[in-house]
Amino acid sequence: MEKNNTTPILVLALVALILGGMMYLGKQDTPKVEPPVWTILNPPSDVTCMVEQDGLLWVGGKAGVVSINVETKEVTDIPCTERMTYTRHMLLDGDTLWIGHDRGLTRYTAEGCRTLTEQEGMVDDRVNYLLKTQDTLWAGTWHGAYYLRDGEWSRITEDDGLLDNYVNTMIEDSYGGIWFGSYTAPNGGISIYMDGEWQYFSTDNGLVHNNIVQFFMDTDGSIWTSTGLMDIGAAVRFEYNGDQWVIAEMLDDSDGLPLGKIRSVYRDPDGFLWIGSENNGLSVETIDGFRILTTEDGLSHDEVKVYFVASDGGLWLGTRNGLTILTQDDLVDIRGE
Numbered sequence: 300m301e302k303n304n305t306t307p308i309l310v311l312a313l314v315a316l317i318l319g320g321m322m323y324l325g326k327q328d329t330p331k332v333e334p335p336v337w338t339i340l341n342p343p344s345d346v347t348c349m350v351e352q353d354g355l356l357w358v359g360g361k362a363g364v365v366s367i368n369v370e371t372k373e374v375t376d377i378p379c380t381e382r383m384t385y386t387r388h389m390l391l392d393g394d395t396l397w398i399g400h401d402r403g404l405t406r407y408t409a410e411g412c413r414t415l416t417e418q419e420g421m422v423d424d425r426v427n428y429l430l431k432t433q434d435t436l437w438a439g440t441w442h443g444a445y446y447l448r449d450g451e452w453s454r455i456t457e458d459d460g461l462l463d464n465y466v467n468t469m470i471e472d473s474y475g476g477i478w479f480g481s482y483t484a485p486n487g488g489i490s491i492y493m494d495g496e497w498q499y500f501s502t503d504n505g506l507v508h509n510n511i512v513q514f515f516m517d518t519d520g521s522i523w524t525s526t527g528l529m530d531i532g533a534a535v536r537f538e539y540n541g542d543q544w545v546i547a548e549m550l551d552d553s554d555g556l557p558l559g560k561i562r563s564v565y566r567d568p569d570g571f572l573w574i575g576s577e578n579n580g581l582s583v584e585t586i587d588g589f590r591i592l593t594t595e596d597g598l599s600h601d602e603v604k605v606y607f608v609a610s611d612g613g614l615w616l617g618t619r620n621g622l623t624i625l626t627q628d629d630l631v632d633i634r635g636e
Contacts, residue, residue: 341621480511
């Protein structure tokens with residue numbers, strides 16, 4: 300009797316058909332997970348600074364300054380004829396909005412705009428940061444820190460004690476000290492002036508890089524700085540020990556932050572840290588540690604520069620490509636509460 304050799308072939312074919320069907324059904328049962336739908340405003344495009352004034356949010360960046368109605372999200376250009384491209388920082392002082400940009404310092408009030416000139420004692424090019432301390436207005440520039448006191452402008456430079464004349468950011472600590480951060484590695488770092496004395500931080504005594512991007516004062520009075528360049532970076536926290544400032548904490552990618560230069564540090568009203576990188580997303584402190592958010596999660600850009608908390612509890616994130624607006628429910632979901 301002749302042996303039938305087709306049976307094994309038919310069995311194998313049947314098995315393959317069943318397995319293929321199972322794989323197909325498995326794929327059908329796993330829906331594609333879409334990122335959350337967060338509100339994105341663009342324009343504005345690049346966002347570097349935000350200041351609220353009576354329900355309007357002034358937003359500055361590469362293209363200049365716009366106002367946004369916080370409730371309706373309507374975007375309006377600032378009513379100024381002055382060109383204010385590359386706006387780096389803004390400061391609200393009473394009814395006056397001070398605007399630092401690549402062409403100097405502009406004063407905006409209900410009467411209009413006026414840009415201060417070199418003839419008035421003010422630098423006539425890029426202003427990086429603005430700070431108000433009691434009766435003094437400070438402007439960090441490429442040529443030192445200018446300050447307006449009793450109606451007259453003066454300036455401090457390396458000759459007066461700064462590590463470097465390029466003042467990129469500033470902050471006043473709770474003890475009355477003024478911090479000046481430069482952005483001119485390999486030189487630069489942090490210069491702190493308090494009670495007539497200077498204290499310095501650089502790579503010589505603990506910093507991972509001498510490019511200082513931003514300062515942030517935490518709820519306990521400690522000072523954070525974001526620093527770095529390309530694939531080097533950290534968020535560094537300083538504490539005052541009663542005599543001087545010391546480095547108390549340093550966070551980098553080994554702690555769950557994005558790799559590389561750290562762009563911003565912020566603690567939200569619920570006590571969670573938000574730490575933005577320049578190229579690799581935003582690290583958010585959750586109940587289980589840090590979580591990194593990127594454009595794949597719904598951000599308008601991987602670089603988050605500045606933060607604003609609206610009256611409804613929502614968090615506005617200023618990025619290199621517009622604003623990402625998170626509701627309170629979004630925040631709870633992100634933080635895993």
